[in-house]
Amino acid sequence: MSGWLQWLGRYALARIARLGRGSLFFLRLLGALSFLSNRPGLIVKQIHSVGFLSLPIILVSGLFVGMVLGLQGYINLVDFGAESSLGTLVALSLVRELGPVVAALLYAGRAGSALTAEIGLMKATEQLSCMEMMAVDPFRRVLAPRFLAGFIAMPLLAGIFTAVGILGGYFVAVEQLGVDSGTFWSQMQASVQLEDDVINGVVIKSIAFGVVANWIAVFEGYDTLPTSEGIGRATTRTVVNTSLAVLGLDFVLTALMFRGI
Amino acid sequence: MATTKTLELTVGVFVALGLAAFFMLAMKVSDITSLADEKGYRVTASFENIGGLKVRAPVTMAGVRVGRVIGIDIDRQNYEAVVILSINPKYDQLPVDSSASILTAGLLGEQYVGLEPGGADNYLKDGDRVKLTQSAMVLEKLIGRLVTSMTAGDKAK
Numbered sequence: 355m356s357g358w359l360q361w362l363g364r365y366a367l368a369r370i371a372r373l374g375r376g377s378l379f380f381l382r383l384l385g386a387l388s389f390l391s392n393r394p395g396l397i398v399k400q401i402h403s404v405g406f407l408s409l410p411i412i413l414v415s416g417l418f419v420g421m422v423l424g425l426q427g428y429i430n431l432v433d434f435g436a437e438s439s440l441g442t443l444v445a446l447s448l449v450r451e452l453g454p455v456v457a458a459l460l461y462a463g464r465a466g467s468a469l470t471a472e473i474g475l476m477k478a479t480e481q482l483s484c485m486e487m488m489a490v491d492p493f494r495r496v497l498a499p500r501f502l503a504g505f506i507a508m509p510l511l512a513g514i515f516t517a518v519g520i521l522g523g524y525f526v527a528v529e530q531l532g533v534d535s536g537t538f539w540s541q542m543q544a545s546v547q548l549e550d551d552v553i554n555g556v557v558i559k560s561i562a563f564g565v566v567a568n569w570i571a572v573f574e575g576y577d578t579l580p581t582s583e584g585i586g587r588a589t590t591r592t593v594v595n596t597s598l599a600v601l602g603l604d605f606v607l608t609a610l611m612f613r614g615i
Numbered sequence: 616m617a618t619t620k621t622l623e624l625t626v627g628v629f630v631a632l633g634l635a636a637f638f639m640l641a642m643k644v645s646d647i648t649s650l651a652d653e654k655g656y657r658v659t660a661s662f663e664n665i666g667g668l669k670v671r672a673p674v675t676m677a678g679v680r681v682g683r684v685i686g687i688d689i690d691r692q693n694y695e696a697v698v699i700l701s702i703n704p705k706y707d708q709l710p711v712d713s714s715a716s717i718l719t720a721g722l723l724g725e726q727y728v729g730l731e732p733g734g735a736d737n738y739l740k741d742g743d744r745v746k747l748t749q750s751a752m753v754l755e756k757l758i759g760r761l762v763t764s765m766t767a768g769d770k771a772k
C-alpha cells in the first residue's frame with residue numbers, strides 16, 4: 355500500500371517538476387526572442403522548413419476536408435430543401451473549428467515532430483553543450499528561431515487550410531452537385547462575420563495553437579533523454595501532447611468566444 | 616541545402632499565400648461590407664414584441680439590405696422593446712413616416728426588420744424614431760388564436 359502511494363507521489367512530483375521546467379523554459383525562450391531582430395536570416399530558414407514544406411499536406415488535407423463537408427452537408431441538407439445553406443455550413447465549420455484545429459494537428463505531425471527530433475538529436479550528440487562551451491547561447495541560436503518561425507507559420511497555414519477547404523466545398527457543391535454559385539457565396543457572406551468568426555476563429559485560435567504547438571515541440575526536444583530511445587519517445591510525446599493540448603484549448607477558446615452566439 | 620535566394624523566395628511564396636488566404640476569408644467569405652453599417656446613422660423603433668429578433672439581424676427595404684440591428688433594449692416607461700437600427704448612409708432618403716415590421720425569412724428562418732417607405736417629404740435623420748411599427752408574429756399566439764376561434768365555432772353549432 356505504502357509502496358503504491360509512494361509511486362503515486364513520485365509520479366505527481368515528476369509531472370509537476372516537468373511542468374515547472376517547461377514554464378521556465380518558455381520564459382527563457384521569450385527572453386531570447388529579442389536577439390532575433392539582429393538575425394532575421396535564422397527565422398527565414400526555419401519558416402521554410404516548418405511553413406513552406408508543410409504546404410503540400412495542408413493544401414491536400416484542406417481540399418479534401420472541404421470536399422467531404424460539401425458532400426455530407428449536401429446529402430443531409432437536401433432532404434429539407436436547405437441545400438442553399440451549404441455555403442454557410444462549410445464556411446462556418448471550417449472558419450470556427452476545423453480550419454485552425456485540423457491545421458494545428460497536421461502541423462504537430464508534420465513540423466512539430468521534426469522540430470523535436472532535430473533538437474533532441476542536437477542534444478544527444480552534445481551539439482547544444484558545444485555551443486554553450488563556445489559561449490553561443492543555444493536558446494538564441496537554435497531554439498528561439500524555431501519557436502518564432504512556427505509561431506508565424508501556424509496562422510498562415512490555418513488560413514490557407516480554411517481558404518482551400520472552402521474552395522473544395524465550393525467545387526463539390528457548385529460544380530458537382532449543382533448548388534447555385536450565387537446562393538453558395540451570398541448565404542456564406544450573410545452569416546460569416548469578420549470579427550466574430552474569422553478573427554476569433556481562424557486568427558486567434560491559430561495564434562494560440564501556434565504558441566502551444568511550438569512550445570511543446572521545442573521543449574520536448576530540449577528536455578529529451580540524450581539517447582536514441584529518448585528522442586523517439588520525445589517525438590511521440592510531442593505529437594500526443596500537442597494534439598491533446600490543441601483539442602482541450604480549442605474547447606476552452608470556443609466556450610469563451612462563442613458563448614453569446 | 617537550398618541557397619539563400621531560393622530559400623527567401625519560397626518563404627515569400629508561403630507568406631504571400633497565407634496573406635492571400637486571409638484576404639479571401641475577409642473579402643469573399645465574410646461580409647466585409649458589414650463594417651460600413653457601424654458608420655451608418657441610427658434610427659430607433661419601438662415594438663410590442665420583437666419575437667426572436669437578434670442584434671446584427673439585417674434591416675431591409677423592398678428586400679434590399681439597407682442596414683443592421685445594432686442594439687435591443689427595453690423601454691423603462693412602457694415596457695416596449697426598443698430596437699436600434701443602423702442604416703447605411705447611402706440610403707439617407709427614407710421618409711419620416713416609414714413603417715418598420717419584424718418579418719421572418721422563410722417559414723422558420725431568421726427574423727429581420729423590414730422597412731416600408733411612407734409618403735412624407737422629410738427624411739429620417741440620425742436619432743429619429745420610426746413611429747409606425749408592427750410586432751413580430753409569435754407562432755404560439757397565432758396557434759392559440761386559431762384554437763380559440765375553432766372551439767368558438769364548435770360551440771356556435
